[in-house]
Amino acid sequence: MMPTTTYLPPFWMLVENHAGELLRYARRLVGDDAEDIVQEAFLRGLRSYPALRHGDHLRAWLFRITTTTAFDHSGKRREIPVADLTGETYEHSYDNGAFESIIESLSDANRDALRLRFVEDLAYDDIASKLGCSPAAARRRVSTAIGSLRERLT
Amino acid sequence: MSPSTEFLDRLASAAVAEGLTDVTYEFVSTPIGELLVATTEQGVCRVAFQQEDPSGVLEELADTIGGRVVRSATETQQIRDALVAYLEGDPADLVFPVDFSLMHSSFRRTVLQHLRKVGRGHVVTYGELARRAGSPRAARAVGTACATNPVPLIVPCHRVLPSSGGVGKYGGGPDRKVFLLELEGALGA
Numbered sequence: 001m002m003p004t005t006t007y008l009p010p011f012w013m014l015v016e017n018h019a020g021e022l023l024r025y026a027r028r029l030v031g032d033d034a035e036d037i038v039q040e041a042f043l044r045g046l047r048s049y050p051a052l053r054h055g056d057h058l059r060a061w062l063f064r065i066t067t068t069t070a071f072d073h074s075g076k077r078r079e080i081p082v083a084d085l086t087g088e089t090y091e092h093s094y095d096n097g098a099f100e101s102i103i104e105s106l107s108d109a110n111r112d113a114l115r116l117r118f119v120e121d122l123a124y125d126d127i128a129s130k131l132g133c134s135p136a137a138a139r140r141r142v143s144t145a146i147g148s149l150r151e152r153l154t
Numbered sequence: 155m156s157p158s159t160e161f162l163d164r165l166a167s168a169a170v171a172e173g174l175t176d177v178t179y180e181f182v183s184t185p186i187g188e189l190l191v192a193t194t195e196q197g198v199c200r201v202a203f204q205q206e207d208p209s210g211v212l213e214e215l216a217d218t219i220g221g222r223v224v225r226s227a228t229e230t231q232q233i234r235d236a237l238v239a240y241l242e243g244d245p246a247d248l249v250f251p252v253d254f255s256l257m258h259s260s261f262r263r264t265v266l267q268h269l270r271k272v273g274r275g276h277v278v279t280y281g282e283l284a285r286r287a288g289s290p291r292a293a294r295a296v297g298t299a300c301a302t303n304p305v306p307l308i309v310p311c312h313r314v315l316p317s318s319g320g321v322g323k324y325g326g327g328p329d330r331k332v333f334l335l336e337l338e339g340a341l342g343a
Contacts, residue, residue, distance in 0.1 A: 010177075010212040010223035015165065019157035039165050046174040049221050 008055045041066040060121035064099040113141035166226040176220025178229035184241045197251030203326040262299035279317040
């Protein structure tokens with residue numbers, strides 16, 4: 001994937017631009033604990049921010065961190081120490097594959113849709129053309145995937 | 155569900171408590187308009203006037219000092235209160251440590267360090283400041299140092315005047331320079 005930018009924005013710009021949608025997402029996953037989860041997700045983001053090598057797809061990055069944080073808090077997955085967050089590949093560099101391990105159990109179709117959303121940061125129209133389905137179907141698959149994650153959290 | 159002020163405050167406090175910030179910043183309303191104030195552990199690193207684009211200011215801080223730029227009212231409280239008091243006429247000096255990270259040229263830093271010693275109610279010409287900085291012929295470069303001062307008010311570049319008369323240029327605009335000089339009683343009636 002071609003980097004579209006190399007520059008890391010001021011972190012608070014990410015907070016202002018994405019806190020709202022991350023809180024909505026976390027509420028779907030964990031209900032009333034959403035604020036705690038998103039706060040911890042942003043703190044994790046801050047901890048690894050200096051190690052990021054470019055500023056691509058940071059929104060998707062935050063969605064993945066929020067997902068793994070929700071799982072860590074539910075005790076469904078062991079937290080990975082920050083010191084180990086030195087992976088080389090772009091997709092896994094922030095969490096050593098923690099997100100991938102969480103979505104592993106989803107059906108192929110739903111997992112692919114979620115990955116296009118939370119790793120590649122694509123809009124539903126683009127997810128649809130990649131998957132060869134309608135945008136509505138793409139949205140449904142992502143939504144179903146999130147619903148399955150939620151079920152595993154409760 | 156947009157983030158509440160409490161959520162943002164809690165996040166900022168947690169980030170500060172854990173030492174996860176490179177820069178903290180906040181806005182403050184003053185008699186000369188809204189200012190953006192940014193600090194690091196070393197001191198005040200940026201004061202920006204209203205007409206400067208805040209996104210651009212924050213991006214420069216992220217690029218130069220570090221990306222962990224966090225908005226925190228608490229961390230910037232003291233300096234913001236002092237700026238408001240000063241601009242409302244309180245005679246106390248603005249004595250805060252300064253972080254000159256945004257100022258790359260060592261000559262310009264030297265100029266600003268000498269300028270800090272020019273007290274309230276006093277003014278100095280560009281040429282005189284050049285002499286004090288050890289480069290008497292560098293008045294023009296002193297002008298550049300003042301024009302690129304990242305921490306106006308804290309380092310009082312408004313106290314530098316052209317020898318040809320008038321108040322000269324000012325990053326915040328000549329009207330603000332006149333306001334500040336009048337506030338400090340440095341302009342003859």
